[in-house]
Amino acid sequence: xxxxxxxxxxxxxxxxxxxxxxxxxxxxxxxxxxxxxxxxxxxxxxxxxxxxxxxxxxxxxxxxxxxxxxxxxxxxxxxxxxxxxxxxxxxxxxxxxxxxxxxxxxxxxxxxxxxxxxxxxxxxxxxxxxxxxxxxxxxxxxxxxxxxxxxxxxxxxxxxxxxxxxxxxxxxxxxxxxxxxxxxxxxxxxxxxxxxxxxxxxxxxxxxxxxxxxxxxxxxxxxxxxxxxxxxxxxxxxxxxxxxxxxxxxxxxxxxxxxxxxxxxxxxxxxxxxxxxxxxxxxxxxxxxxxxxxxxxxxxxxxxxxxxxxxxxxxxxxxxxxxxxxxxxxxxxxxxxxxxxxxxxxxxxxxxxxxxxxxxxxxxxxxxxxxxxxxxxxxxxxxxxxxxxxxxxxxxxxxxxxxxxxxxxxxxxxxxxxxxxxxxxxxxxxxxxxxxxxxxxxxxxxxxxxxxxxxxxxxxxxxxxxxxxxxxxxxxxxxxxxxxxxxxxxxxxxxxxxxxxxxxxxxxxxxxxxxxxxxxxxxxxxxxxxxxxxxxxxxxxxxxxxxxxxxxxxxxxxxxxxxxxxxxxxxxxxxxxxxxxxxxxxxxxxxxxxxxxxxxxxxxxxxxxxxxxxxxxxxxxxxxxxxxxxxxxxxxxxxxxxxxxxxxxxxxxxxxxxxxxxxxxxxxxxxxxxxxxxxxxxxxxxxxxxxxxxxxxxxxxxxxxxxxxxxxxxxxxxxxxxxxxxxxxxxxxxxxxxxxxxxxxxxxxxxxxxxxxxxxxxxxxxxxxxxxxxxxxxxxxxxxxxxxxxxxxxxxxxxx
Numbered sequence: 048x049x050x051x052x053x054x055x056x057x058x059x060x061x062x063x064x065x066x067x068x069x070x071x072x073x074x075x076x077x078x079x080x081x082x083x084x085x086x087x088x089x090x091x092x093x094x095x096x097x098x099x100x101x102x103x104x105x106x107x108x109x110x111x112x113x114x115x116x117x118x119x120x121x122x123x124x125x126x127x128x129x130x131x132x133x134x135x136x137x138x139x140x141x142x143x144x145x146x147x148x149x150x151x152x153x154x155x156x157x158x159x160x161x162x163x164x165x166x167x168x169x170x171x172x173x174x175x176x177x178x179x180x181x182x183x184x185x186x187x188x189x190x191x192x193x194x195x196x197x198x199x200x201x202x203x204x205x206x207x208x209x210x211x212x213x214x215x216x217x218x219x220x221x222x223x224x225x226x227x228x229x230x231x232x233x234x235x236x237x238x239x240x241x242x243x244x245x246x247x248x249x250x251x252x253x254x255x256x257x258x259x260x261x262x263x264x265x266x267x268x269x270x271x272x273x274x275x276x277x278x279x280x281x282x283x284x285x286x287x288x289x290x291x292x293x294x295x296x297x298x299x300x301x302x303x304x305x306x307x308x309x310x311x312x313x314x315x316x317x318x319x320x321x322x323x324x325x326x327x328x329x330x331x332x333x334x335x336x337x338x339x340x341x342x343x344x345x346x347x348x349x350x351x352x353x354x355x356x357x358x359x360x361x362x363x364x365x366x367x368x369x370x371x372x373x374x375x376x377x378x379x380x381x382x383x384x385x386x387x388x389x390x391x392x393x394x395x396x397x398x399x400x401x402x403x404x405x406x407x408x409x410x411x412x413x414x415x416x417x418x419x420x421x422x423x424x425x426x427x428x429x430x431x432x433x434x435x436x437x438x439x440x441x442x443x444x445x446x447x448x449x450x451x452x453x454x455x456x457x458x459x460x461x462x463x464x465x466x467x468x469x470x471x472x473x474x475x476x477x478x479x480x481x482x483x484x485x486x487x488x489x490x491x492x493x494x495x496x497x498x499x500x501x502x503x504x505x506x507x508x509x510x511x512x513x514x515x516x517x518x519x520x521x522x523x524x525x526x527x528x529x530x531x532x533x534x535x536x537x538x539x540x541x542x543x544x545x546x547x548x549x550x551x552x553x554x555x556x557x558x559x560x561x562x563x564x565x566x567x568x569x570x571x572x573x574x575x576x577x578x579x580x581x582x583x584x585x586x587x588x589x590x591x592x593x594x595x596x597x598x599x600x601x602x603x604x605x606x607x608x609x610x611x612x613x614x615x616x617x618x619x620x621x622x623x624x625x626x627x628x629x630x631x632x633x634x635x636x637x638x639x640x641x642x643x644x645x646x647x648x649x650x651x652x653x654x655x656x657x658x659x660x661x662x663x664x665x666x667x668x669x670x671x672x673x674x675x676x677x678x679x680x681x682x683x684x685x686x687x688x689x690x691x692x693x694x695x696x697x698x699x700x701x702x703x704x705x706x707x708x709x710x711x712x713x714x715x716x717x718x719x720x721x722x723x724x725x726x727x728x729x730x731x732x733x734x735x736x737x738x739x740x741x742x743x744x745x746x747x748x749x750x751x752x753x754x755x756x757x758x759x760x761x762x763x764x765x766x767x768x769x770x771x772x773x774x775x776x777x778x779x780x781x782x783x784x785x786x787x788x789x790x791x792x793x794x795x796x797x798x799x800x801x802x803x804x805x806x807x808x809x810x811x812x813x814x815x816x817x818x819x820x821x822x823x824x825x826x827x828x829x830x831x832x833x834x835x836x837x838x839x840x841x842x843x844x845x846x847x
Contacts, residue, residue, distance in 0.1 A: 068110055071102050072117060079121040087129050092137075095122050096144040096151075103151040107159050115148050179278075182258070186275040188235065190215035193274060202258070202281050204251040215275070220247035220255050234264050235272055245282065257286040309417035311338075315402070315410040318343035318373050323415075330386055330396060330417050343369060343400070343415065350384040350398070369400065375410045378402040386419070394421025440538045444472065446495045447532055451475060460517060460538055462509035480506035480514060494523060495531050504541065516545040568594035572626060572665040575609065585610040585626055588664060597671070616644040626658060626665050635659045640676060689763040691741055692748035700762035700770060704821040707760075707774045718815040719782035721771035722828035723751075723789065726807045726840040728767040735801050743797050743806060750792040754785065769808075770825065779814055779845055786810045786843045794841065807841035 075098045082091040095118040102111050122141060123132065131137035176183055182199030186192050195210045203210065203218060215231075216224055223246040230242040241263035247255045258279035265273045300322070303310050309327030311320050323338045331338065331346065338346075347364045368380045381399045399416040440457035444450070451470050458465055461478045468474055472491070479487050483505040494501035501521040506514050521536030570590040574582045587608050595605040610617055610626070617623040620643050629636050636658035645652045652673045659666050687699035695703070707718055725731075725747065732740040744767065751761045751771060760772040771789070773782055790810055796803040811831030815824050831846035838844065 064105055068102065068106050068114070071098050071106075071114060074098055075114065075117055075121060079125060082121075082125045083128060092122055092125070092140055093144065096147050099148050100151045103155040103158070106155060108152050108156050111152055111155055115152070118144075118148070182279045182281075184210075184215075184275075184277045186215050186277065188272045188274070190231075190275075199279070202256065202279070203248060209251070215277075218248050220249055223247050230262075234262075234275075237266075237270050237272075240264060240266075245286070248279070256281055256283045258282060308419070309396075309415075311415040313343055313413040313415055315375065315413055316373055318369070318413065320346075320415075321412075327415070327417055330419060343373070343413070346415075372400055372402060373413065375402060378404075383420070384417075386421070394419060396420060442536055442538065444534045444536075445532070446534065457538060460515070460540055461507055462511070462513075462515075478507045480508050482506070494521065494534060497523070497525070497529065497531055501534060501536060504545075515540055516542045563591045566593055567668055567670050568597045569666070569668045570594045571661070572610065572667060574630060574663065582627065582630070584612075585623070585665070587613075620644060622656070626667070629658050629660050629665050630663070633660045640672060692744055692763050692769075694748050694751075694769070695760060695762035697762065697764040700760055700764065700772065701821050703760055704772055704824075707772065708815060708819075708821070710774070717776045717778065718824070719773035719776045719779070719785075720813050720815070720824050720828040721773065721782065721786050721789065722811040722813075722825065722832040723747075723769040723771065723793075723808045724832050724836070725767040725769075725793075726809055726836075728806070731804060731806065735799060735804065739799050739801060739804065742799055743804060746797045747793060747806075747808070750795075751789060754788050754792060759785075764825075770828075776814070779812070782812050782814065783843060783845060786812050790841065790843055809835035809840050810843045811835060812843060812845040 075095060078091060078094055078098070085091065099111065099114050099118050102114050106114070119141070122144075126132035126134075126137050126141075176194075176196050179196055179198055182202045183196045184192055184199055185194040191214045192211050195207055197207075200207055200210060210218070219227065227244065227246060230239070230244070233239045234241070241261065243259070243261045245257060245259050248258050249255055259282045260277060260279040262275060262277045264275050267273050303312075303322065303324035304326075306324060306326060309324065309330040311323040311327050313320050319342050320339055323335065325335070328335050328338055333341075344366060347366055347369055350364050364382055364384065368377065371377050372380050379399070379401050381397065384396050384398050386394045386396050397416075397418045397420050399418075401414045401416070402410045403412045403414055405411050440460045441454045442457055443452045449471050451472055451474070453465075453468065455465075458468070461475075463478060472488075476484055476488055487503060487505045490499075490503050491501055493499055500523065502519060504516060504518050507517055508514055517538050518541045519536055519538050521534050523531050524533040524535070526532045568591065571588045572585040573588040575584040575586050577583045587606055587610070590602065590606050592602055595602040598605060610623055614623075617626075622641070622643060625636055625638075628634070636656065638654070638656040641654050641656055643652060643654055652671055653676045654669045655672050656667070656669045658668075687695060689696045704718075725743070728740065728743070731743055744763070747769065748761070748763070751769060755761060755771065756773075758774055760774075762770045762772075764770045771785075773785060776782055790808060793806065793808040796805050798804075809832050811828045811834065813824055813828040813831055827846050831844045834846070835842040835844040
């Protein structure tokens with residue numbers, strides 16, 4: 048299939064074309080025969096040359112010559128047959144038709160030239176199509192592929208037959224279909240003739256490649272789209288390089304931001320800051336937008352140079368070395384500067400500039416490094432002041448030549464006169480306490496071998512026999528082969544610190560012994576942190592024997608347990624959160640009579656708890672007061688309850704009546720009182736004994752309780768006298784209803800070991816009047832009860 052499919056003409060030498068020319072010859076013979084048979088007055092002369100004209104559309108001039116000769120021959124024969132020749136009119140017609148034949152020959156020649164040029168163009172286009180390094184494809188308006196070149200087949204990893212069964216969307220990555228669809232629709236709508244974009248195509252193995260696609264179209268005479276032409280170049284390597292570059296830039300940005308010192312990438316020559324991390328912005332007290340738009344000259348102009356010997360000596364930063372570095376004349380430049388915020392000194396920094404060159408030696412970037420050395424400067428100043436005040440001694444040892452140099456403070460620390468010190472390690476070793484000498488010399492040799500720094504604590508003996516504690520710290524220096532050639536260090540007297548620590552340890556031992564001897568449980572809780580640093584639990588760090596024994600555990604098993612796991616009830620009852628509050632705010636925790644479920648002790652217990660923060664731990668001591676609380680509650684019950692009937696006693700009911708009278712006055716309710724007295728109770732005692740009388744009183748108390756409301760009160764105020772208090776009544780009928788119910792219950796026989804005992808009660812009913820005291824109210828109810836007695840007992844009588 049050629050690019051111009053449907054526009055090819057048949058070759059003049061093709062069998063089909065030869066058949067058509069033969070048919071024209073036969074048609075001319077047929078026309079001649081027809082001319083002979085028709086009447087003489089029907090001229091057919093022009094039609095002989097009509098065949099010649101028709102042949103111009105399919106024959107070459109050489110193929111037309113026989114037709115022209117045949118046309119002339121047959122026309123002359125016809126003219127002779129009919130007697131038209133040798134007339135001048137017939138000859139004139141033949142001459143005119145000769146012009147027609149000539150024009151036909153010229154048209155045929157022109158058509159042949161155009162056909163040859165078209166075929167040459169199509170061959171060139173087909174060769175270009177098939178041999179193009181870029182992938183090329185033709186597709187119809189629906190997107191179905193019509194033709195593809197080998198380069199596209201190689202690019203997509205598919206053969207030609209497979210691709211020609213697919214459509215344009217079939218080979219497009221799903222992520223890019225929506226991106227390309229509006230462009231295709233615009234071409235179909237004749238709003239654009241082409242587009243270019245970078246998109247992904249699907250390969251035969253399921254992978255994808257990036258392609259730089261240019262797509263155009265061929266339109267018909269009416270403007271309708273006949274087919275698409277797409278050309279693409281594989282840019283997967285370019286896109287991968289761009290992704291790698293983007294990742295590298297992102298990694299660089301991340302590295303810059305994560306770096307502990309201030310960093311910036313600057314342009315060579317101009318010094319323009321291209322990229323800076325947040326640490327540098329913080330050190331210079333500038334926003335990223337301001338810093339990125341500035342240059343090194345502006346940064347240097349805002350800084351002051353600090354002398355390495357004296358941090359207080361300030362001079363403007365010399366910009367001449369900066370200019371030399373930007374011109375590439377030098378590669379490094381460093382200076383110590385002062386850091387300020389809002390005009391106030393914040394610290395000191397070490398500023399370093401370095402040229403970064405490529406393989407050809409050209410400067411690609413300038414690297415700016417700003418390291419905050421405030422702490423180092425402060426330590427240096429401290430050491431200088433300490434050395435000047437005689438606190439810290441500085442020593443310098445050359446292990447290769449065994450030359451030990453001390454400053455003046457070192458002699459004071461060791462109590463040695465300078466003229467008596469030989470300047471060798473052996474002389475120093477003789478001042479070390481005999482018990483520490485071997486250890487000190489061994490550590491010094493380990494430092495010489497490069498195993499570790501020399502930083503130990505040891506004792507020295509002064510000439511007067513006194514002992515001092517010395518702390519050493521040092522730094523090692525190595526040669527090119529990695530051997531230690533110098534050790535520079537400091538010594539300082541820590542005698543008072545050691546003595547203080549010893550006293551502290553003694554106090555800690557004494558405190559530990561005291562806590563272990565305590566009868567009350569005590570423990571220390573420490574926080575347990577997760578990876579984010581949040582407290583997720585509390586761990587038992589130390590405990591006294593009483594704490595372990597209270598929880599029925601061995602001390603070694605108890606220590607190390609976690610509160611949330613070992614005591615989940617602490618979480619439920621809120622005690623765990625209270626411990627966390629002590630840790631966070633430092634306020635002591637004081638809880639008295641705190642109810643807590645304790646599984647090791649079998650249920651709910653009451654505790655007095657004290658907790659205080661000690662450093663980053665919580666000291667907790669508790670005492671189980673459950674028995675004390677139980678005793679107090681029992682005593683309280685005994686003070687308010689009648690021991691025989693378990694009803695209220697006289698004092699408690701009077702107290703409650705005073706409260707109820709005040710409440711009823713506020714709420715508007717009425718208070719009723721039932722004064723109950725057992726009928727012939729003395730006879731029961733005399734006949735059955737006091738135990739039987741007690742049983743009868745207990746039965747009566749139980750019956751009274753069974754028919755009272757929750758708000759009602761019942762009390763025993765005398766031997767066989769019972770009092771019922773009814774708050775919140777609506778009137779006297781309510782009280783009478785309850786009293787009658789009590790009377791009926793009381794009349795039921797009481798079962799005793801001696802048999803059934805029949806007894807009854809007399810009930811007096813009274814409602815409280817305004818301003819009436821409990822004594823006055825009970826007296827009126829008592830009067831009503833006696834009235835019931837006088838009227839025959841086993842009755843309910845109310846009194847106004």
